Amino acid sequence: MNWFLLGLSVGGAAGALVAVRFWSRRAVDGIVASPAITETVTPPGDAAGLHRSLEALPIGVVAFHADGSVLARNSRADAATGVRHADLLVESTIDRLARAARSGAVAQEQVTLVGPPPRVFAVRAVPVADGGAVVSVEDVTERHRLDAVRTDFVANVSHELRTPVGAVSVLAETLEGEVQDETLLRLVRRMQNETARMTRTIDDLLELSRIEMGGEILVGRVDLAEVARETVDRYADLARAGGVSVAVRSIEGDATVNGDSHQLASVVGNLVENAIKYSTEGGRVLVTVIPSVDRVDVEVHDQGIGIPAASLDRIFERFYRIDKARSRVTGGTGLGLSIVRNIVTNHGGEVNVTSREGEGSIFTVSLPRNGRVLGDILDRDERGPDSDGARG
Amino acid sequence: MDELRKSFHQELDEVRARLAWLAAKVIEAIPRATQVLLNGDLEGADALIKDDDEIDAHSVDLEEKCYQLLALQAPVAGDLRQLVAILKMVGEVERSADLTVNICKAARRIYGHQLDPRMRGLVARMGEQAQQLFVSSLEAFETNDAAKAAAIDDMDSFLDGLQREFVRTIFESHADERIDLQVAIQMAMVARFYERIGDHAVNIGERVRYLVTGWLPEHKGAERWKSSRPEDDTDGLPRIEGFENPSQK
Numbered sequence: 001m002n003w004f005l006l007g008l009s010v011g012g013a014a015g016a017l018v019a020v021r022f023w024s025r026r027a028v029d030g031i032v033a034s035p036a037i038t039e040t041v042t043p044p045g046d047a048a049g050l051h052r053s054l055e056a057l058p059i060g061v062v063a064f065h066a067d068g069s070v071l072a073r074n075s076r077a078d079a080a081t082g083v084r085h086a087d088l089l090v091e092s093t094i095d096r097l098a099r100a101a102r103s104g105a106v107a108q109e110q111v112t113l114v115g116p117p118p119r120v121f122a123v124r125a126v127p128v129a130d131g132g133a134v135v136s137v138e139d140v141t142e143r144h145r146l147d148a149v150r151t152d153f154v155a156n157v158s159h160e161l162r163t164p165v166g167a168v169s170v171l172a173e174t175l176e177g178e179v180q181d182e183t184l185l186r187l188v189r190r191m192q193n194e195t196a197r198m199t200r201t202i203d204d205l206l207e208l209s210r211i212e213m214g215g216e217i218l219v220g221r222v223d224l225a226e227v228a229r230e231t232v233d234r235y236a237d238l239a240r241a242g243g244v245s246v247a248v249r250s251i252e253g254d255a256t257v258n259g260d261s262h263q264l265a266s267v268v269g270n271l272v273e274n275a276i277k278y279s280t281e282g283g284r285v286l287v288t289v290i291p292s293v294d295r296v297d298v299e300v301h302d303q304g305i306g307i308p309a310a311s312l313d314r315i316f317e318r319f320y321r322i323d324k325a326r327s328r329v330t331g332g333t334g335l336g337l338s339i340v341r342n343i344v345t346n347h348g349g350e351v352n353v354t355s356r357e358g359e360g361s362i363f364t365v366s367l368p369r370n371g372r373v374l375g376d377i378l379d380r381d382e383r384g385p386d387s388d389g390a391r392g
Numbered sequence: 393m394d395e396l397r398k399s400f401h402q403e404l405d406e407v408r409a410r411l412a413w414l415a416a417k418v419i420e421a422i423p424r425a426t427q428v429l430l431n432g433d434l435e436g437a438d439a440l441i442k443d444d445d446e447i448d449a450h451s452v453d454l455e456e457k458c459y460q461l462l463a464l465q466a467p468v469a470g471d472l473r474q475l476v477a478i479l480k481m482v483g484e485v486e487r488s489a490d491l492t493v494n495i496c497k498a499a500r501r502i503y504g505h506q507l508d509p510r511m512r513g514l515v516a517r518m519g520e521q522a523q524q525l526f527v528s529s530l531e532a533f534e535t536n537d538a539a540k541a542a543a544i545d546d547m548d549s550f551l552d553g554l555q556r557e558f559v560r561t562i563f564e565s566h567a568d569e570r571i572d573l574q575v576a577i578q579m580a581m582v583a584r585f586y587e588r589i590g591d592h593a594v595n596i597g598e599r600v601r602y603l604v605t606g607w608l609p610e611h612k613g614a615e616r617w618k619s620s621r622p623e624d625d626t627d628g629l630p631r632i633e634g635f636e637n638p639s640q641k
Contacts, residue, residue, distance in 0.1 A: 085416035085530055092413055114423040305509035308430065309516060358513030 059138045064098045066131030077137050080121060086113050090121055094135050097125035101133035110140075120144045149317055156319035160201055160334055164194040197333075204335040208318070211342045214374040217260040224264065224296050224367070225255040225289045231268045232287060235276055243281035246272065253291035257367045263343045264367075267351075268298060270336040271363045275302035277332070278361075295349075298365045307355040315353065316341040340365075346374040400465045404474060407461070408533075410454050411478055414485045415530040415596070417447055418492065419523055422589065425495040426519030429582065430512055432503050437496035444493045451486040455479060470603075477603040481533070484592040484599075488526070491585045491592075498578045498585070505575045508565055514558045515579075518586040521551040525593035532597055538604040544597035545609075551590040558583045 050072065054061055060077030064070060080090040093111050100107040108124040118141070125135040171191045178184050228248045239246045257264075268287070275285040283303045290297040307315060311322045319334040344351045348371030355361035421440060428436040458479045461467065467475055507515070525547055532541035559580055566576040602608050 084534070085419040085527060088413050088416035089420060114420060114427060116423075306513055308512070310427065310431075356513045357516060358508070358510030 059136050061137070062094055062098070062135045063128075064102060064133045064135070066102065068099070068102065071132065077135075080137055080139065081113065081115075081117060081119050083115070083117065086115065086117075086119065089113065090123070090137060093121075093123050094125075094137060097123055098133045098135050101125035101127045101135070102131060103127075149314075153317065153319060156321060156334065160319050161198075164198045164201075167191075167194045168198075201333045201335070204333045204339065208335055208339050208342065211263070211339060211346065214346060217263060217373065219258055219260055219373045221256045222259045222261045222264050223256045224268075224298055225250040227261070227265050227268050228287045228289050228298060231265060231272050234269065235272050238273065239276050239285070242276055242279065244276050244279045244283050244285060246276065246285040246287070248287045248289070250289045251291060255289050255291045255296050257296050257347070257369050258371050258373055259347050259367065260343075260373065264347070267340050267343050267365060268300070270340050271298075271300040271365070274332075274336065275300050275304065275361070275363075278302065279304040283360075294369050295366055296369060297367075300363045300365075301360065302362075303360040306357040306359050306361055307353065308357055312353060312355060316351070347371055348373065400461065400467065400471070403457075403461060403465075404467075404471065407454065407457055407475070407478055410450065410457075411481055411485065412530060412534055414447060414450055414454070414482070414489075415526060415533070417443075418485055418488045418589075419526045419530065421447075421489055421492040422519055422523040422526065425492040425499075426516060428496050429499040430507075430515060432499065434500060434503060437499050440496050441493050444489050447486060447489040451482050454482050458482070473603050473606065477599040481596050481599050484595045488589045488592040491589050494585045495582055498582045502575045502578050505571065507575075507579070508570050510561055511558070511565060511571075511579065514554060514561060515582065518551060518554050518558065518583065521547070521554060522586045522589040522593070525551065525590045526596075529593040529596040529600070532600045536600070536604050538601045541597035541600035541604075545594050548590045548594045551587060555583045555587040 051074075054072060054074040057074060057076065060074060060080055062070060062073040062077045077094065079087055081087055090111055090113075093109055097107040097109060104127050106124075106126050108122065111119075111121040111123055113119045113121075119139060120141045120143075122138045122140045123135065124138075125133050127133055168191055171187050171194070175184065175187050175191075178187065225248075228250070232246050232248050235246065272285065272287060279285060279302050285303075286299075286301045288297075288299040288301065290299065307322060311320075314320050315322065316337045318338045321334055341351055344365055344367065347367055349365060349367035351363065351365045353361060353363050421443065424436065424440050427433060428440060458475050462472075462475055465471075525544055528540060528544050528547060531537065532544065562571070562576050562579050562583075565571045566573065571579070598609055
């Protein structure tokens with residue numbers, strides 16, 4: 001049986017613990033439906049055992065006597081967030097809901113804390129037959145984050161894919177009755193822009209899908225300092241057009257890693273392109289390659305508009321846009337950073353960002369020097385006996 | 393110690409806990425107000441403005457509880473200092489909550505106007521710093537840590553610096569016609585609101601020092617003033633029947 005939560009009962013004038021009741025996950029889920037739990041099972045032993053059991057629970061639990069004093073509580077309920085002021089607010093909700101439960105009503109509430117750290121808790125209080133109450137505190141932050149990601153993804157993907165299709169459709173309709181050459185040309189150019197945008201989005205989606213599937217790639221030794229220099233050369237025109245200066249700084253040392261040169265060039269390219277696009281005129285972009293014993297880091301530092309703190313942990317999501325209006329101007333597909341993260345993860349590395357609005361951003365890609373790369377066609381079980389150990 | 397006094401200390405603990413809860417509400421309200429302002433979140437503004445009523449109600453209750461304890465228990469020495477300090481601190485916390493409401497009201501007034509990234513970044517930093525000051529004042533209060541309380545004043549200098557920088561940025565943005573005059577004025581007021589929240593946190597810190605050591609920074613100025621006057625000089629000071637003139641103490 002899936003025992004999940006301990007129910008507590010008190011007997012005797014002194015409030016000594018004389019019985020411990022259990023109920024299953026079904027009972028916890030059904031807290032609203034069945035306010036008083038009466039099923040009694042064999043007591044498991046002493047108070048220390050009860051305490052250990054409470055501590056093992058993945059949620060916070062507080063059990064109250066009928067007079068409102070605390071019978072038992074675990075440390076997850078004591079310090080739900082680990083931050084004093086946030087814990088005080090959770091604590092006050094526990095007390096308030098417990099009061100309601102002790103008077104016989106089931107009570108539940110969601111506590112949303114802006115933080116830092118941002119957290120969402122589901123607090124539920126249920127009466128116990130002897131007049132006491134049990135309150136559970138569950139951290140549902142991750143569940144809420146995933147809900148937000150899912151909702152935004154559906155909205156964003158719809159926006160990114162349907163907007164150009166809708167635009168082409170309307171432009172085609174307008175084209176039908178048009179006779180003036182100048183207007184025709186303008187409409188056709190608009191249609192070409194929209195189809196180019198669609199093509200870019202589809203190309204990026206296919207690329208992302210291929211990377212996510214861990215598609216076949218050829219891994220060799222890649223010099224990230226060389227990749228950085230080539231990337232900066234490739235984007236020199238874009239930088240010049242925006243009045244942004246771009247430079248590379250390589251710290252002395254071997255900057256080679258295991259990886260796919262095309263994909264790693266795509267990573268650095270995406271970051272440099274973003275840095276230029278989101279810089280203001282006169283801004284500087286600096287790409288720094290930092291080799292260390294077992295890793296090589298590439299930092300792309302800009303002095304651009306920066307990223308709001310609330311968006312920092314979301315910018316690697318597919319189609320996530322900080323500012324939809326601006327993204328139309330910069331012309332990205334909303335998939336670039338997602339591609340970056342997937343490639344870096346496949347290479348056994350990580351990508352991080354620090355940013356302040358109005359001051360700029362620093363994206364840091366950190367790759368292991370001799371990492372095993374997902375999708376390496378020379379690193380598969382099915383490879384032939386002759387290819388053993390062969391690396392480019 | 394008799395039962396009555398024991399009960400008084402329990403009540404004093406409860407009063408302290410209630411003040412800590414109020415401070416926690418403000419610590420949470422500061423970033424909420426910042427988000428409202430930066431995201432133009434009208435719904436969030438309404439929610440925060442309504443929440444302030446709860447803080448007002450609890451502040452009034454807490455003040456009344458303090459008066460009740462003063463009247464019925466007649467505390468002395470450290471206990472008296474605690475209650476008087478808490479009474480003062482309730483006002484600081486309640487006023488800080490009002491300032492977060494003011495930020496929300498400013499957000500309503502500038503709704504639809506875009507702030508440039510530099511201004512947005514500075515608003516975020518002022519919000520973080522104001523919150524941090526309040527976090528420190530709560531920690532100092534809960535742990536009776538006079539040293540931590542004293543450090544809050546230094547932290548506030550940083551917030552003051554951010555406010556000055558923000559005002560300069562407002563002037564620049566307005567000069568470059570990136571924001572109109574109405575938005576510029578609202579944003580200057582917002583900077584002032586954050587700065588005042590910081591000042592209230594400093595005041596709480598000073599009250600913590602007072603309840604631990606019995607000393608207030610104002611004592612220094614009072615000493616200076618007293619020592620600068622001749623012993624028999626009471627000119628210009630109001631005389632109140634039954635009260636000793638401060639210059640003659």
